[in-house]
Amino acid sequence: DAGVTQSPTHLIKTRGQHVTLRCSPISGHKSVSWYQQVLGQGPQFIFQYYEKEERGRGNFPDRFSARQFPNYSSELNVNALLLGDSALYLCASSLTDSEQYFGPGTRLTVT
Amino acid sequence: KQEVTQIPAALSVPEGENLVLNCSFTDSAIYNLQWFRQDPGKGLTSLLLIQSSQREQTSGRLNASLDKSSGRSTLYIAASQPGDSATYLCAVPSSNTGKLIFGQGTTLQVKP
Numbered sequence: 001d002a003g004v005t006q007s008p009t010h011l012i013k014t015r016g017q018h019v020t021l022r023c024s025p026i027s028g029h030k031s032v033s034w035y036q037q038v039l040g041q042g043p044q045f046i047f048q049y050y051e052k053e054e055r056g057r058g059n060f061p062d063r064f065s066a067r068q069f070p071n072y073s074s075e076l077n078v079n080a081l082l083l084g085d086s087a088l089y090l091c092a093s094s095l096t097d098s099e100q101y102f103g104p105g106t107r108l109t110v111t
Numbered sequence: 112k113q114e115v116t117q118i119p120a121a122l123s124v125p126e127g128e129n130l131v132l133n134c135s136f137t138d139s140a141i142y143n144l145q146w147f148r149q150d151p152g153k154g155l156t157s158l159l160l161i162q163s164s165q166r167e168q169t170s171g172r173l174n175a176s177l178d179k180s181s182g183r184s185t186l187y188i189a190a191s192q193p194g195d196s197a198t199y200l201c202a203v204p205s206s207n208t209g210k211l212i213f214g215q216g217t218t219l220q221v222k223p
Contacts, residue, residue, distance in 0.1 A: 004154075006154075031209060033209065033210070033211070035211075040215075041215055041216075042115075042200055042202075042213030042214055042215045042216055043155070043200075043211070043213050044213075045210045045211065045212070048209055048210055050209075055209070056205075056209070056210050058210070088152070090154055090155065092155075092211075094209060096209070098160075099143075099145060099157060099160045100145070100157070100209070100211060101157060102147070102154045102155040102156070102157070103154050104153060104154040105152075105153065105154045107152065
C-alpha cells in the first residue's frame with residue numbers, strides 16, 4: 001500500500017505570494033494533520049481534519065488555511081508569504097487518534 | 112499545557128555502542144507516546160508507539176519504555192550502526208485531540 005504522499009517536493013516562492021500544498025493520506029485513513037517544521041526544531045501542529053471537518057487548529061495566523069476533500073486528501077494554503085514561512089511542511093494521516101503516519105514533506109523556501 | 116523535552120540535543124557514539132535517548136513530558140495524562148526517526152530534510156518515520164497501558168515496546172534493536180508517573184520515556188538502541196545516524200523525535204497527543212506535541216529531537220551520529 002502507498003504511504004502518505006505530498007506534492008510538490010520542493011517549492012520556491014517570493015514574499016507576498018500564495019502557495020498550495022497537497023497531501024494524500026493512506027487509503028482508509030480519514031484524518032489528516034498538517035505540521036510546520038523549521039530547521040532544528042520539532043514539528044509544530046497547524047491543522048487537523050477528520051471527515052472533512054476541521055478538528056483542531058494550532059497557533060498560526062489566518063494566512064494559513066486548509067481543507068479536506070471527499071476522498072480525504074487535503075490542501076494547505078498559505079497567503080501573503082513571509083520569509084519566516086520557509087520550512088518543511090509535513091502531512092500525517094491516521095485512522096482516528098491512533099498512530100500517525102507522516103509523508104515525505106514539502107520543502108518551502110520563501111525569498 | 113503539555114511540553115515535551117528531549118535531552119541531549121545531540122549525541123555522538125562509536126559503532127557498536129548501546130545508547131539511550133531521553134524524552135520527558137509535563138502532563139502525565141497521555142494515552143500514548145510515539146517515537147519517530149527523521150533523516151536530514153526528510154519526513155518522519157514512525158518507530159514505536161507505546162500505549163499508556165504499556166510499559167515498553169520493542170522492534171528489532173529498538174526498545175522504548177514509558178513511565179507515565181514520572182513523565183518519562185526512553186528509546187534504547189542496541190549495537191548502534193552508522194545507518195542509525197538520524198534525528199530521533201518523541202511526541203505525545205494533546206489531551207483532547209489527535210494533535211501531536213513534539214520534542215525538539217536528539218540528533219544521533221554513529222561513527223564507524
